[in-house]
Amino acid sequence: MNAGKGHLVLSLTLLLVLACNADDDGGLRKNFYKKSCPQAEKLVRDITWSKAQADPTLGAKLLRVHYHDCFVRGCDGSVLLDPVGTNQSEKNAVPNLTLAGFDVIDDIKKQVEQACPNTVSCADVLSLAARDAVSFPFKKPIWDVLMGRRDGNISLASNIPGNLPSPFADFSTLAQIFSKKGLNVNDLVVLSGAHTIGVAHCGTFSRRLYNFTGKGDADPSLNATYAASLRTQCPNPANPATTVEMDPQSSLSFDSHYFDILIENEGLFQSDAALLTNQGAAKVVQHLRSPDAFFSEFGKSMKKMGAIEVLTGTAGEIRKQCRVVNQS
Structure with missing residues (x-):
């Protein structure tokens, strides 16, 4: 092998090594503070x-x-x-x-x-x-x-508008917003599973109960028994302070139960119900009913979400207080 070919092979090898070691998480890494703040x-x-x-x-x-x-x-x-x-x-x-x-x-x-x-x-x-x-x-x-x-x-x-997904969004809108952030349909369904914990204010879903199409009707995709239960908790007009569990009887337990109720048409938001209107997303919903599958996939999607448009290196700053920018 002559010197020219040798350098070419070495260069190609180096590029392959660099490609394999490239950080696809926006410059983030494990043990980032190991030396600077190990605790x-x-x-x-x-x-x-x-x-x-x-x-x-x-x-x-x-x-x-x-x-x-x-x-x-x-x-x-x-x-x-x-x-x-x-x-x-x-x-x-x-x-x-x-x-x-x-x-x-x-x-x-x-x-x-x-x-x-x-x-x-x-x-x-x-x-x-x-x-x-x-x-x-x-x-x-x-x-x-x-x-x-x-x-x-x-x-x-x-x-906020156009970037933060809305509880009123349909599937195509949700998929488009997630895609802009580098997240796919699988991530959309997986991260929606976060609705297995927490509560929601009545105003975020009351239209599904009382005026879905503007004619004083209910959303036909919502389980009728569940809708009746929600109406007892959220009379019309809605009290802005009233909240209900997003995952009935399981809102303090982080688990795959959200996907079980979704199949029963008991997803609280219009954006929850929208996941069943797409064939690919509906398949993911079925898959994530397995606790092992949900926990595994949730970790992967959270890692991707946590790397969205991050500032690293010398970009941005390290704020002394989280509520205010540093004074120069």
Whole structure:
């Protein structure tokens, strides 16, 4: 082999090695803080578990905040920022007015800052805390969280429309929004399984009960017995403060039960029912009725969601407080 061919083979080999080792998670990785803050993951877990023990609904709350963060400007902690002056932040947008758990993130961040100043991002704190809050009943992490996110310094309520999936959306709209974020139909169905925990306000589904087509009718795709039960809990007009379980009798248990009720046409939102209107998605629903399948697939999809449009390297910043950008 002559020198020219030798260099060519070496170059091709190097490219293949680099391709095989390329990080497909937006620059995120395991053990990101191993040297800079080795206690970070345990600290977040211990505080989160302590909070979750006092509040069994914390998993649903923080999982929702994480989800709402990642779908708007990526997983950059922008949903945590408070409005400044007349500028409306993501918190001010209607879909985010019922988000909760910000105080928990503040507390975790404060203690992490004391241990490792200017090191761990709010975006990573949120990603870890959401996982740990959901995992608390299992006493072990139920999905991996890669880290290395940095915090964004822009948060606009005007960024919500078109990015955050709506409970009123049909299948094509949901699939399009997920596709824009690098998520496929399988991810759409899997991540909808997060509705196995938590509650919803009556206004997010009351149209299905009382005025589905504008003629005072109910959504025919909704189980009639379930609809009658919902009407007793949510009289018309709906009380904005009233909530119901998204997964009846199982809203505190993270499991595959959501997919069982979906098959029974008891998905609470129009976006839940929409999953059965697509043949491919309906097949995934059936597959995820297996607890093992759901837990396995949920971990994979959460890893993908957690890498949406992340800021890494020197992009963004490491906020000292999650509610405000750093002062330059």
